[in-house]
Amino acid sequence: MKVVCIGSGNVATHLAKAIHEAGFTVSQIVSRTEENAKKLALSVNAEWTTSPDDIEEADIYIYSVSDSALCEIIRLNPHKEGLHVHTAGSMSLSLFADIKERGGVLYPLQTFSKGKAVDFKDIPLFIEASNANDLNILRELASAISNKVYEASSAQRQQLHLAAVFACNFTNHLFAIAESILHEADIPFEVLRPLIQETIDKTATLSPREGQTGPAVRKDFNVMNKHLDKLTDHPRWQEIYRLLSESIIDNH
Numbered sequence: 001m002k003v004v005c006i007g008s009g010n011v012a013t014h015l016a017k018a019i020h021e022a023g024f025t026v027s028q029i030v031s032r033t034e035e036n037a038k039k040l041a042l043s044v045n046a047e048w049t050t051s052p053d054d055i056e057e058a059d060i061y062i063y064s065v066s067d068s069a070l071c072e073i074i075r076l077n078p079h080k081e082g083l084h085v086h087t088a089g090s091m092s093l094s095l096f097a098d099i100k101e102r103g104g105v106l107y108p109l110q111t112f113s114k115g116k117a118v119d120f121k122d123i124p125l126f127i128e129a130s131n132a133n134d135l136n137i138l139r140e141l142a143s144a145i146s147n148k149v150y151e152a153s154s155a156q157r158q159q160l161h162l163a164a165v166f167a168c169n170f171t172n173h174l175f176a177i178a179e180s181i182l183h184e185a186d187i188p189f190e191v192l193r194p195l196i197q198e199t200i201d202k203t204a205t206l207s208p209r210e211g212q213t214g215p216a217v218r219k220d221f222n223v224m225n226k227h228l229d230k231l232t233d234h235p236r237w238q239e240i241y242r243l244l245s246e247s248i249i250d251n252h
Contacts, residue, residue, distance in 0.1 A: 003026050007031060008036035020044035088105075090157075096130070106142060111169075127142050127149060127150070135151070216249050
């Protein structure tokens with residue numbers, strides 16, 4: 001099975017390496033950034049190009065690019081044959097309609113950074129295709145790189161992506177706010193790591209609702225008002241604190 005990987009960002013880098021390590025042929029890396037294309041191609045023993053006109057013929061084309069660039073690069077790929085697959089959680093399978101004959105989705109539910117290694121075997125992969133045969137092809141590829149492969153419709157995948165933004169992206173932003181608050185008091189962020197880890201570990205035995213703690217769930221308005229006063233110089237953080245506290249109170 002010959003695979004062309006289009007993109008060289010975080011998702012593309014980890015996915016191309018996982019496919020290569022599983023024994024598939026990654027024949028080419030396509031990226032607008034020459035340096036990134038060369039580096040990723042070298043790591044998976046592939047050719048590279050920065051021009052869509054030079055995309056090689058392949059069995060599968062995997063597009064791991066930003067949502068805003070996805071439709072354009074699909075149209076620019078001169079090959080209509082083969083299975084064309086995107087990795088976006090928020091984009092529908094239907095975007096391939098009238099552009100390519102065969103379409104599919106391979107969505108890894110994980111956060112990726114180039115400098116941080118991940119074990120792809122533990123990453124949930126959600127697949128979808130326009131016909132049963134292509135779904136089987138995607139299942140074969142996905143099962144070779146992960147032990148957690150699921151079928152999901154475009155609507156289900158969009159809900160997954162929305163949930164992941166709350167669980168991961170927003171949570172990480174709250175970590176960044178917490179780090180800044182600690183920095184103002186000359187306290188290292190590392191002191192929060194045991195608390196963060198225990199919060200995550202609890203989700204294995206308790207639902208998030210059951211595991212909720214803190215002043216909002218206790219309706220301790222004296223503490224919350226003190227916190228809000230301390231955030232006077234940071235009105236954006238103050239508003240986030242207020243909104244999240246109200247949401248917790250409403251949920252309990």
